[in-house]
Amino acid sequence: MADAAVIDDFAGLVDIGGGRKMYLECRGTGSPTVVLVAGLRGSAEDWTVADKSLPSVFAEVAKFTRVCAYDRPGTPVGEKPSRSDPVSQPTTARDGVADLHFLLRAEDEPAPYVLVGHSYGGLIVRLYASTFPQDVSGLVLVDTLSEGLQDAETPAQWPIQRELIEGDVRESLLEYPALERIDVDRSFDQIRTAPRLRPMPLVVLSADRPWGPQIPSMIASGALPANVPPNFGYITDAAQKQAQEKLARLVPNAKHITETNSGHEIHKEQPQLVVDSIRQVVDAVRSGKLHLAH
Known part of the structure; x- marks a missing residue:
């Protein structure tokens, strides 16, 4: 592999085979390469905050190692469609793993990777690390969606939760039929099996601003369907707390940060905290450690 592939900044479309191209941008030098995986319908831009007074995760990580971010199919960039070619929707975490694997290989981005996943992106990075263990040397899970959320809820509660996760996109699909949608149940089944x-360095970052008090006003404003129970945010909070604690037990000596002063989008609300967590994992990988010091 040419050295230029490792050290040059890159932003553009990559042919991943099968007649498809995906958008990728990479910056910085050094190993391990950090790969940022956004949440549902989040593009590479998700890792660059609009508030210029705050650090950008993408730009800050590029100062100490190689970092890449990308667009999954159907992830809008502002008001514009995804820069990656569309695919049949809905997709699953396994589809996300396959696409990311083909993308990194096609662009000759060398392993090992430290994978950073927000929300649904966390499901993808966990499955990637299980599928390609030789390629992944560390993980950062940013208020990640996990099967533990379903496990902590009753069969009657879960369909409401699933609807909130997947979102009501009927109107959006009229304008953008290729919009990313996911099959949460199938994705959970994939991670379970x-x-x-x-063992590897792992940081779990959990939001600490509760959903409970927010839900009634979100229902009143139309942001959530009227059939959502007004107290459902408290159900979500309790289930998510259990789910996040399970994530912190995935490997020995994982670091669980619960005081984040943030809602769900920690990488936008507290980007420096995410950058510092990534740096901890990168430093551990470079020193050959399998776990983080507490």
């Missing part, structure tokens, strides 16, 4: 994670 995947091999266990091997």
